[in-house]
Amino acid sequence: MVITYISTGSNVGDRFAALSQARESLNSKAGIVTMHSSVYETEPWGFNSETSFLNQVLVLQTTLSPTRLMSTIFDIEREMGRRRSNIRYESRVIDIDILLYGRRQIDFHHLHIPHPRMHQRKFVLVPLAEIAPDLVHPVLKLNISEILQNVGDSNSVSLWKSAADISLEISGRLKTDN
Numbered sequence: 001m002v003i004t005y006i007s008t009g010s011n012v013g014d015r016f017a018a019l020s021q022a023r024e025s026l027n028s029k030a031g032i033v034t035m036h037s038s039v040y041e042t043e044p045w046g047f048n049s050e051t052s053f054l055n056q057v058l059v060l061q062t063t064l065s066p067t068r069l070m071s072t073i074f075d076i077e078r079e080m081g082r083r084r085s086n087i088r089y090e091s092r093v094i095d096i097d098i099l100l101y102g103r104r105q106i107d108f109h110h111l112h113i114p115h116p117r118m119h120q121r122k123f124v125l126v127p128l129a130e131i132a133p134d135l136v137h138p139v140l141k142l143n144i145s146e147i148l149q150n151v152g153d154s155n156s157v158s159l160w161k162s163a164a165d166i167s168l169e170i171s172g173r174l175k176t177d178n
Contacts, residue, residue: 009094026096
């Protein structure tokens with residue numbers, strides 16, 4: 001099993017339901033989600049939109065290779081209605097990114113780990129620092145808290161729903177499903 005860190009985001013439709021569905025799909029198709037951050041409402045990064053994003057970071061234990069995990073993520077995004085275009089930054093029903101895959105550094109054509117822009121984005125760093133503040137970035141050799149302290153991103157990131165409240169909702173659904 002490899003511990004991976006996954007970022008999820010949505011600013012189209014029922015944003016929280018999209019994050020929940022992404023988390024459940026990753027848990028059933030890619031491994032075991034062992035931890036999740038709170039959900040944060042964030043300004044779009046790299047483009048303008050009237051709708052804010054909801055973002056969350058997940059810890060996923062997986063046996064999938066990095067390329068198989070990426071393929072599974074693309075399948076989940078497609079199943080959830082995401083249509084990729086040539087526009088890099090745009091509104092989307094779901095966006096799922098691999099931030100870290102163990103301590104590996106990977107540079108393939110469409111797969112770069114650690115995520116090449118994670119250290120520039122508060123919407124990634126704030127939830128990641130919540131669940132793994134001492135995690136060391138394998139390239140920058142700084143922990144996530146240190147990177148967050150020095151990030152130049154001025155976009156707002158505000159708590160939308162706490163991790164504890166989300167866990168209660170998840171456990172409540174599990175009880176009603178049985």
